[in-house]
Amino acid sequence: MIVAVQDLVKRYGAHTAVEGVSFDVDPGEVFAFLGPNGSGKTTTLKCLVGLNVPTSGKISVCGVDAVADPDESRRHISYLPQRVVFPESFSAREILRFHARLRGLTDGAADEALESAKFNGASGRPVGTYSGGMVQRLGLAVAALPSAPLLLLDEPTASLDPLGVIRFREFVREQRARGTTMIFSTHLLSEAEQLADRVAVFVGGRIVACTGIDEIRRTFMANGTIEDMYLHYVGAAHETL
Numbered sequence: 001m002i003v004a005v006q007d008l009v010k011r012y013g014a015h016t017a018v019e020g021v022s023f024d025v026d027p028g029e030v031f032a033f034l035g036p037n038g039s040g041k042t043t044t045l046k047c048l049v050g051l052n053v054p055t056s057g058k059i060s061v062c063g064v065d066a067v068a069d070p071d072e073s074r075r076h077i078s079y080l081p082q083r084v085v086f087p088e089s090f091s092a093r094e095i096l097r098f099h100a101r102l103r104g105l106t107d108g109a110a111d112e113a114l115e116s117a118k119f120n121g122a123s124g125r126p127v128g129t130y131s132g133g134m135v136q137r138l139g140l141a142v143a144a145l146p147s148a149p150l151l152l153l154d155e156p157t158a159s160l161d162p163l164g165v166i167r168f169r170e171f172v173r174e175q176r177a178r179g180t181t182m183i184f185s186t187h188l189l190s191e192a193e194q195l196a197d198r199v200a201v202f203v204g205g206r207i208v209a210c211t212g213i214d215e216i217r218r219t220f221m222a223n224g225t226i227e228d229m230y231l232h233y234v235g236a237a238h239e240t241l
Contacts, residue, residue: 001060002027002150002181003048008057010043017043018205021057025183027149030176032192033185035202041185042082044202045154048183049079062149078148082155082185084139088128092119092138095127096145103146110145116174117141118167132159140171151175153184157191169195 003025010018018040025031033041046052048059050070059066059073066073086095093114100110114123117137127135136159143151157165172195175182186192192199193213201209 001025002029002062003031003183004058004060005044005048006058008044008047008059009055010047010052011055016205018047021205021207023200023207023210025181027181028176028179029181029197030172030195031181031183032196032199033183033202034187034189034192034199035185036187039202040205041202042154043205045079045152045183045185049077049152050074076148077150077152078143078146079152080139080143080154080156082158084135086127086135086138089126091125092117092123092127092130092141095138096141099142100145105145113141113145116144116171131161133161133164136160137164137167140168144171144175149179149181151180151182153182155185155187157186157188165191 001024003023005024006022008018008021009016021040021044023031033044035041043052047054048061048066050066050073054067057067061073062076064073064076090098093110096110096114097107100107100113117140119134119137122130122134127138130138136156140153140156143153157168160168172182172184184191184195196213198210198212200207
């Protein structure tokens with residue numbers, strides 16, 4: 001297993017954001033966190049990357065105790081946050097080359113990532129002139145720069161237009177072909193269904209289902225659609241709030 005999480009709990013004062021979350025991810029797997037806003041997806045990702053310190057529980061990344069040794073754990077991770085911000089006066093090329101040097105990579109690696117991002121001649125323009133979708137694509141390019149075995153993506157399609165979503169799906173398939181393990185969060189069932197090998201359904205800070213898309217189909221299609229299943233979990237959680 002490249003990721004193992006056991007009984008993760010994260011509290012902010014009296015508020016419990018995540019409670020009793022457990023899952024594991026195999027090398028080369030694409031794993032989706034699926035759930036509505038506020039269900040615990042981002043908190044869990046931030047605990048994995050070491051931006052949040054768990055209240056309790058265990059996290060292992062590539063065999064490293066991510067709670068006891070977060071610096072060593074982060075060496076195995078590349079992370080795209082939900083909200084990406086870059087200096088607006090810099091171009092995409094300058095930003096990628098800067099991040100490449102931080103990772104000990106060459107300008108050639110940055111230029112290769114830039115070409116894959118398909119900015120169509122806009123790579124020399126200031127980022128302040130970019131649309132939200134273009135900024136998000138730049139964030140994906142930065143996240144893909146290092147050859148980290150684990151890629152964490154928080155709501156990566158949130159700001160993308162339909163063409164950007166198509167390119168993101170291509171990006172996931174390219175990373176899968178390279179053997180990169182990916183965990184991404186989404187509130188869109190269609191994204192999880194098309195891209196993930198397995199899905200953890202988050203509701204109210206807990207994982208209420210963790211299985212493959214095919215298994216979800218077999219389990220729930222007899223009584224309705226996958227959408228019915230998802231709405232059932234979300235509705236049940238809201239009733240308890």
